Amino acid sequence: QHKDYYLRVVDKQKDGIVVRGAKYHISCTAAANEAIVLPCRTHGEEDADYAVAFAIPLNAKGITLIASDPEIRGPSTEETIWDFPVASKLGVGDGECMIVFDDVFVPWERVFMCGEWQFSRDIAILFGTFHRLFACCRMVPMMEIMTGLAALMAEYNGLENYSHVRSKLSWLVQVTEAFKVMSLAACMFPEKERDSNLANPNGMYTNISKYMYAENFHQFTKFIQDIAGGIAADPISYRDWMNPEERPYLEKYLDAKAGIPTEDRLRAIRLVADITGGRHDTHQIHAEGSLQAQQMMFFREADWGMYKALAKREAGILGWEEHPTVGSMKNFSDILKEKMPPFDTSYKV
Structure with a gap:
């Protein structure tokens, strides 16, 4: 196997460095003027050449x-918005790219890190945290749109009062x-x-939040598809709906419950097909990092020290007193004594 799966420094010159390798899944690259390149994992001293960070114009040589x-080619139209209500908005502009660096020269004034492998872990973790907050x-x-879509389909299909549907909506x-x-x-x-006293997103809460979404996304799509x-x-297309010969049949056989226009139901169904299928199903799991x-x-x-100390305290095992937080905790009975008035010992039965 070659050494270029991760981007690396292949030459250091007087006025800059030369890099080789590739970056994948980089969103909106084709619409950007420059890229800021960072290490995506922890590197050790033995692979210090991979610990590199810099800024580079995307039209640079190499x-x-x-x-x-x-998913959608060309500008959004009335037809594409009907058929692909989500992809018509995102499919054109998102544009993930593989960026190939084929011996690209980077001037020193644009290099932020070169071989300082000790900091690669911190950069990767901090970038991941900010990216997951995004x-x-x-x-x-x-998630609000998908929850609303499930409720909308339940209403349009006349299922909103069934207990198993309400359970899914809940x-x-x-x-x-x-x-x-x-x-x-x-x-x-x-x-x-x-x-520096700079504020960063809470690492624990950010990662739990992102995991909560990705872990439950397929269950979201399952419930929406089940209710729909x-x-x-195989939803009806814009061209079918606009065809004057087909439309009377569609109005007759695909109408929603009383009071709901057939077109509204068909538009909601197209949204179900678009938002719960295709690349979105994979994108929501792996964007901003996998579940692992x-x-x-x-x-x-x-x-973990706090969790173990709490368990020791509850079990009566020595050692919990050494933890700075748990060790300073008061016993519940002592707290009650502080809050309650003294007992009246003069009272006799």
């Missing part, structure tokens, strides 16, 4: 962009609201840098 195929920001409205609301609160907590309880029904697998990446951060951020 850079090749290989873009992912968009994920929380974009996922909150997505679960969707539960996860959505819990995710919103956890995402907010990631900002409301920041972690401050010791030297099999018609979401978040679990690794839970383990790293957890205060």
